[in-house]
Amino acid sequence: MNRPTSIKLPALGIDVGAKPLRTRGRSGSIVKVEQVGEGSIEEVLDRSAYSNINADWVNAKGAWLIHVVLICIGKLIIDTVPGMTQQISWTLVNLFYLALSYLMFHWVTGIPFHNDLHGGAYDDLTLWEQIDDGAQYTPAKKWLFILPITLFLASTHYTNYNPWLFSVNISALVLVLIPKLPQLHRRRVRLVHDDLSGMATPTTPGFPSGASTPSSLRDITEAHFR
Numbered sequence: 001m002n003r004p005t006s007i008k009l010p011a012l013g014i015d016v017g018a019k020p021l022r023t024r025g026r027s028g029s030i031v032k033v034e035q036v037g038e039g040s041i042e043e044v045l046d047r048s049a050y051s052n053i054n055a056d057w058v059n060a061k062g063a064w065l066i067h068v069v070l071i072c073i074g075k076l077i078i079d080t081v082p083g084m085t086q087q088i089s090w091t092l093v094n095l096f097y098l099a100l101s102y103l104m105f106h107w108v109t110g111i112p113f114h115n116d117l118h119g120g121a122y123d124d125l126t127l128w129e130q131i132d133d134g135a136q137y138t139p140a141k142k143w144l145f146i147l148p149i150t151l152f153l154a155s156t157h158y159t160n161y162n163p164w165l166f167s168v169n170i171s172a173l174v175l176v177l178i179p180k181l182p183q184l185h186r187r188r189v190r191l192v193h194d195d196l197s198g199m200a201t202p203t204t205p206g207f208p209s210g211a212s213t214p215s216s217l218r219d220i221t222e223a224h225f226r
Helices: 041-049 053-059 063-079 086-107 127-133 139-158 163-182
Strands: 031-035 186-191
Touching: 031 163, 053 063, 053 127, 053 139, 063 086, 086 127, 086 139, 086 163, 127 139, 139 163
Parallel strands: none
Antiparallel strands: 031 186
């Protein structure tokens, strides 16, 4: 009886030195919170080299009163519009003030003048984060926190507690008060724009229609790429 012939398969060579495909885990969120401003010794020295006049005016004489004056002037201007009611007028005053304060204190970063004197230490910081060198619960910040709430209460009272106008006013108020919280100091909420697949799709060279597929790499000629 003949013994079955054994078939030996060639050993598969594995290149240990080959670099593995780079992959990353998928993120379950589309937003991320980043910390800005390293707070290093160099940045502290750059900020203390000269006074920051971009933020020091908040503590100047009459700086608190100018907010009330601007609100009153805005209210008088809006009341001059024909057919304007008190409900719409107070709502517009509240929204305009909140929009301007958000743009001024929480949107624009850096300082508009003499930036070279501070070595760019304020480039990533908003005006709110520059006030009182970033200290929390200072008199200026308490005033800027209480004033929007007071204006919201006044607008709610003079709109006769209309539910629709109340919803608009309180939504705008919350959007302005959130960046003022100490928990969000020097933090930015950004959208994640990375590829959600986490891995690039490999591509292979294509050959024109009707051309024969080469049987091996040695059979590839210039004609296959024409």
